[in-house]
Amino acid sequence: MLGDKLRIGAGAAVVLVIGAVAGAAVTNAVQPAPAAQIAVAEASASTELYVDVQGAVERPGIVMLSSGARVIDAVAAAGGMTDDAAAGSVNLAREVVDGEQLVVPDGSAEAAGADDGLVSINSASAEELQMLSGIGPALSSAIIAYRDENGPFTAVEQLEEVPGIGPAMMSRLASLVKL
Missing domain, CATH: 3.10.20 (Ubiquitin-like (UB roll))
Known part of the structure; x- marks a missing residue:
């Protein structure tokens, strides 16, 4: 009889442990992510x-x-x-x-x-850039593409970074353009 009581008690204990584990699993599954994790994700975005x-x-x-x-x-x-x-x-x-x-x-x-008669390299249209000596459609497009990709020019000398504008072209343009 004592053996039967031990088996029933052990069985009840096992059932309680299984119930507790199952309850914890269900609780964790329905809880939202902690606020700290959400804030980090939003900050990095x-x-x-x-x-x-x-x-x-x-x-x-x-x-x-x-x-x-x-x-x-x-x-x-x-x-x-x-x-x-x-x-x-x-x-x-x-x-x-x-x-x-x-x-x-x-x-x-x-x-x-x-x-002042100077052409703004930061705001001039392709047509306005083409009014400059030596600037045709291809070079005006290259200047605008550079500006679109890198943001506004911060110095007139940056024009030399545009493909097709070398030192000789830069010396001609320097007195004709502004930011």
Whole structure:
């Protein structure tokens, strides 16, 4: 009789252990991932960009944007363009790059005839670039492709990094272009 009681007690203990293990497994299966793991995944998916927005905007200065942001986002973060901004000279659809300086030109200087006659390598169209001596359709396309791939030029001398522009071409262009 004592043996029967031990077998029943041992059997009950086994059933309790199996029940506890099964209960723990079900509880772990329905619990969401810990918040720390979710936060790490979200943080790695988003990269912050710092862009220095200057010129004809309401609040010039550095703005922080998310990866994939466009010029329109940077301008909006700087409070938008002022009434005298030359809005047509800025490509609002272009993607911004971390560390770039974005200058929104003041249109009132152009309206007053204060044009310096230089071609902006950061905003000129293919047709405007082709007005420069020695720049044809292929080279204007190469300049625009370089600008699209690498962001705006930060120095006129960077033109030498564009395939097809060597020292001789650069010396001709230096006095004809601006950022």
